[in-house]
Amino acid sequence: MKKIFLLLIVATSVLLAKVNVAVSYPYLAAIAKQIGKEYVHITVLGSAKYDPHFVVPKPSLLSRLNKADMLIINGSGLEIGWLPPLLKRANNGKINPGRVGFVDVSQVIDMIDKPTAVSRAFGDVHPEGNPHFNTDPHNIIPIAMLIEHKLEMVDPIHKTNYARNLKKFLNQWYIFLKKFDEKMKSCKDMKVVQYHELYNYFLKRYGIVSVGTIEPLPGIAPSSKHTIKLINTMKDEGVKVILQDPYHEKKTANFISKKTGARVIVLPHDVGAIKGTDTLESFYSIYAEQLCN
Ligand SMILES: [Zn+2]
Known part of the structure; x- marks a missing residue:
């Protein structure tokens, strides 16, 4: 027993x-x-x-x-x-x-x-x-x-x-x-620049064009020479959006924004990286809300 x-x-x-x-x-x-x-x-x-x-x-x-x-x-x-x-x-x-x-x-x-x-x-x-x-x-x-x-x-x-x-x-x-794919349709062919090559998979999926990055190469801090070149490219291509992650410095993005009139959008790189993105759904939803409104 x-x-x-x-x-x-x-x-x-x-x-x-x-x-x-x-x-x-x-x-x-x-x-x-x-x-x-x-x-x-x-x-x-x-x-x-x-x-x-x-x-x-x-x-x-x-x-x-x-x-x-x-x-x-x-x-x-x-x-x-x-x-x-x-x-x-x-x-x-x-x-x-x-x-x-x-x-x-x-x-x-x-x-x-x-x-x-x-x-x-x-x-x-x-x-x-x-x-x-x-x-x-x-x-x-x-x-x-x-x-x-x-x-x-x-x-x-x-x-x-x-x-x-x-x-x-x-x-x-x-x-x-x-639902998400439907929302993203209005963003197709949009042109953006990003700080780090964080969003390439997302951009590729929804037909958004990344014209350049604030970092000259992934992991390499911005230089004034590269920033000026990027500003000129953005003006030529009519880029109106800068995608910024929450953890890198935002000074360069704000500077570029002033020179080009493009708006800086901070998108989370992971669940919970910014307020209100604690679930998978809310993490992705903010991409569509911020970009395609
Ligand atoms: Zn990386």
Whole structure:
């Protein structure tokens, strides 16, 4: 009788144990939460307040990696400046690259701006191509599918729950996308410049033209020579919009705005990066609201 009771306790604790999921950025947490629901405990390593290329590798991140059963990263080089040393120090076999618990979502994305030759033409921070694919809401679909697949592998007991949650989430997401795509139609062929090449996936999806960037190359601070050239290009091309992320300096964008009459629009680079963008829907909605009104 005692043995059966003990077995029951063990079985119940296995069923109730949550999967500890560490994610590099908030948008990944938002997706994982939709799929994992009550069966996962999610911890976000990189805050939306900062440049995703340069997360401060605090010791507290190490303990979170130690406890993780699963690690979901953006990949394509976005974490290269901060995560690899932490992962090495955490020495957690469950989440090392190549293990079941390691999930690199860039593997299911059609990458753009891939360098064709070994050169610095793509700047200091995008050597593997453009890693900011989360700005295209359509990319949420393959990412959600991959996360669900991996959760099934890490926690097979709740396989059917994850599959059901994915289905429900995707159904809602398709409805959201339909409305969002419709709103974005009025922005087609619009011309913009951006501070960093953050929005390329979004711009490409909706036929918006990026005429130039305030950074001469990704990760390289603006120079006066480049800024003057950009101002002239904007005047020639009739560019009326400057896309600015929340974490870089805004001085240059404001200066260009004064010289060209273009308006500066601050768009979040991740869920929660600016006020009122705490969900996936509100994060993307602000793009359409700010640009296509
Ligand atoms: Zn970047």
